[in-house]
Amino acid sequence: MKHVDIYTDGACSGNPGPGGWAAVLIYNNIKKEISGYEKDTTNNRMELLAPIKALSILNQPCDVNIYTDSAYVFNAFDKAWLQKWQKNGWKTSSKQPVQNKELWEQLITFANIHNIKWIKVKGHSDNEINNRCDELARNAISENKKDG
Incomplete structure (x- = not known):
């Protein structure tokens, strides 16, 4: 199986x-660098979209290391939040609906x-590639804000 390292970041x-x-x-x-923009969104949505978009361009199953600075994304997998949310009918521990459910479902598919x-x-x-992702995400905002 091919191995791919993916660094991701989102900004708002x-x-x-x-x-x-x-x-x-x-x-x-x-x-390969990729980036994108949304006009009205949240930081968490952008942190989720980054790995979704990266994984979507892989054309076969791979071993993937995903590097993220987002505790929201990392903990959902590392602390099994996703399994708990699904078990609880996509409700948080405080019985609130899980935000960004559709994006979490895409990540689960990948x-x-x-x-x-x-x-x-x-x-x-000091992670050079993570800093590059941050720069690309912020550039996507500034370039698109100029266009209206």
Whole structure:
């Protein structure tokens, strides 16, 4: 099985507000950068969209390391929040509906295709590729805000 490293980040100017997501995919020392924009969104949605968009371009099942600085995304897998939410009918521990359910369902679909290992990195720190993702996500916002 092919191995791919994916670094992801999301950003929002206001929360909610204009948002950007970005990912850097690395396969055999080849880097591919992707990013996108949403006019009215939240930071959490952008943090979720980044790995979704990255995983969606893989054309076969892969071993994937996903590096994220989002505790929201990382903990959902690492602390089994997703399994608890599904078991509770997509309700949180406080009995509230889980936000971004449709995006979580997309990530679950990809997790069933790929062998994913989630790795938490410190945001805005010394991880060069994570910092590049942050830059790409913020650029997606600033470039699109200029266009209206």
